[in-house]
Amino acid sequence: MTLRQARMLPLFAALVAALLVFGALPVHAIDPAQLPNPQLEARYDTLLHELRCPVCQDESLADSPADAAGEIRAQIRRMLLEGKTDAQIKQYLVSRYSEFVLFKPKYSWRNAWLWLLPFFLLAIGIVVALRIIRARVSLVDRDDADPDDELAPPREERLGQRGRSTRDGDPAHVSRPAGEGAAH
Amino acid sequence: MSKTAAAHAKNLPQPARTADATRAPATPPAGEKPRLIRFIIPLAAFVAIAAVLGVGIKNSGTVGEIKSPLVGKPAPNWSLPVLDQPGRTFGSKELAGKWYVLNFWGSWCFACKDEHQELLKISSSSSVPIIGVDWRDDDGSARNFLDTLGDPYATVATDHDGRVVVDWGVYGAPESFLVNPEGVVVYKKIGPITPEEWNKNFASRLPPGLSDRKS
Numbered sequence: 001m002t003l004r005q006a007r008m009l010p011l012f013a014a015l016v017a018a019l020l021v022f023g024a025l026p027v028h029a030i031d032p033a034q035l036p037n038p039q040l041e042a043r044y045d046t047l048l049h050e051l052r053c054p055v056c057q058d059e060s061l062a063d064s065p066a067d068a069a070g071e072i073r074a075q076i077r078r079m080l081l082e083g084k085t086d087a088q089i090k091q092y093l094v095s096r097y098s099e100f101v102l103f104k105p106k107y108s109w110r111n112a113w114l115w116l117l118p119f120f121l122l123a124i125g126i127v128v129a130l131r132i133i134r135a136r137v138s139l140v141d142r143d144d145a146d147p148d149d150e151l152a153p154p155r156e157e158r159l160g161q162r163g164r165s166t167r168d169g170d171p172a173h174v175s176r177p178a179g180e181g182a183a184h
Numbered sequence: 185m186s187k188t189a190a191a192h193a194k195n196l197p198q199p200a201r202t203a204d205a206t207r208a209p210a211t212p213p214a215g216e217k218p219r220l221i222r223f224i225i226p227l228a229a230f231v232a233i234a235a236v237l238g239v240g241i242k243n244s245g246t247v248g249e250i251k252s253p254l255v256g257k258p259a260p261n262w263s264l265p266v267l268d269q270p271g272r273t274f275g276s277k278e279l280a281g282k283w284y285v286l287n288f289w290g291s292w293c294f295a296c297k298d299e300h301q302e303l304l305k306i307s308s309s310s311s312v313p314i315i316g317v318d319w320r321d322d323d324g325s326a327r328n329f330l331d332t333l334g335d336p337y338a339t340v341a342t343d344h345d346g347r348v349v350v351d352w353g354v355y356g357a358p359e360s361f362l363v364n365p366e367g368v369v370v371y372k373k374i375g376p377i378t379p380e381e382w383n384k385n386f387a388s389r390l391p392p393g394l395s396d397r398k399s
Contacts, residue, residue, distance in 0.1 A: 054250055054355035067320060068355040071346030078347075096260075096353035098253045113236075 040080050047076055047086060051093060052101050060103065072097075252353050252372040259286075259361070259369045260351040264341035267318060267326055274315075274341050276367065283394055285314045285386065286361040287337070287377075288349060290321040291329035293357040299376035303336035306382055312394040313338035319349050319357060362386055 035041045045062070053064035053072075061069050061076075072093070079089045093101050105111050254260070263275030287303065289296040307314055316337035318326045323342060330340070343349055352361065362371040362385075370389050373381060387395035 066355075068346075068349070071320075071350050074345065075347065075350040095253055095257075096351065097355070098250055098353075100250045 035077060035080065043086060044076065044080055047089060048073065050103055051076075051090070052103050054097050054101060057100075249374050250353075250355070252369070254353055254361070254369045255372050257369060259363045259367050260348075262348045262351065264317065264343055264348055267316075267323060267340040267342050270323070270342075274339050279313075279315070279363070280367065281365045283312050283365060283390060284338075284363050285312055286317060286352070286363060287314055288317045288319050288352070288354045288357050288359045290319045290357050291325040292321060295376050296358045297333070299358050300333050300336070302377050302379060302382065304334050305379070306377070307336035307338075310387065310390070310395050312386075312390055316340040317348060318342045319354070320344070320346060362389060 035044055048062035049060050051061045051072075053059050053061050053066055053069040055066035055068045056064045059069075061073055076089055076093075079092065084092075090102065099105060105114060107115060259276060261276045263273045263277065266272045266274045289299075303314060314337050316339070318340055319342075321342070321344075326340070326342070330337075341348075352359075356374065358376055360373045360377055361369050364370050371385055373385065377386070
């Protein structure tokens with residue numbers, strides 16, 4: 001060990017000590033739960049993360065430093081100690097503070113659009129993407145017809161095929177609807 | 185690219201040109217329908233989005249305000265110590281069969297000071313009892329607040345641990361509820377009661393004998 005390393009040792013020890021002391025604090029440090037057993041504490045912790053603070057409206061009850069959040073947390077602790085289920089506690093808070101307090105909205109007819117909209121938008125996106133891809137594919141077809149390209153098949157043959165039913169064994173024309181080429 | 189292709193097409197033998205020429209007149213009638221659809225689809229999408237956002241804006245009220253699910257429902261039962269007589273409790277039992285305004289306040293709350301002037305006016309002009317719930321406060325500062333600014337309340341109860349506050353879905357001060365003789369919450373106001381607010385949403389719901397001036 002060099003002298004320099006030896007000098008760093010107390011600093012390192014202090015860091016480890018600080019980690020041991022502060023790292024051991026409970027996760028919800030806002031108000032340490034006064035609950036008698038770890039199962040209740042775990043449920044308490046989960047509930048706090050699933051419920052939204054009515055004051056700082058983008059924070060969970062676990063994260064919010066607002067006084068009202070502290071009062072709601074105290075009420076949740078009381079209800080847990082009374083033996084209420086998670087569902088009963090959530091139902092209670094919804095009946096007081098409205099569905100707003102649930103970070104995850106309930107599935108109901110009123111909320112159906114909220115749940116179904118992403119799938120609907122995805123479907124629209126797929127349709128639009130397919131249309132764009134098809135349009136691009138047909139553009140590539142036309143680029144093939146560049147007459148400067150000596151290797152391309154004679155143009156009159158290609159154009160003659162358009163508008164007619166597809167010919168067997170000609171993959172470039174298989175999926176093109178009749179007459180589409182004129183739309184561009 | 186299509187332009188050069190077209191230019192080159194002129195040099196091509198006849199069959200190619202006739203193929204284009206015969207197809208050209210056939211397209212416009214077929215092209216009209218897609219154009220209509222292209223117009224209607226974005227319009228429909230716009231109308232749908234505008235409708236969804238419009239309903240959302242209309243229902244959202246003031247930013248950050250949560251509509252109380254208690255309105256139209258039986259008020260939660262409550263019972264709390266009285267500020268001036270800590271040994272005595274007061275609550276929904278004592279108020280059964282009466283119209284009352286339940287006002288959540290605290291001496292720490294600035295907006296409550298603004299509202300206080302209006303509450304004093306209301307208490308002198310109408311006979312509906314205003315019940316104060318002093319919240320998250322110490323009794324000394326609450327008394328001091330009322331001694332210096334005046335006391336509009338029929339009774340002031342104290343909620344030190346916030347139980348009744350949570351039970352009524354209160355998350356700020358001031359918040360006020362109007363409760364009818366059947367014990368049903370008729371209206372909730374989040375924020376200070378202004379004269380307009382009182383006339384429009386409280387007095388209008390009260391029977392004339394209570395909203396009028398005392399004789």
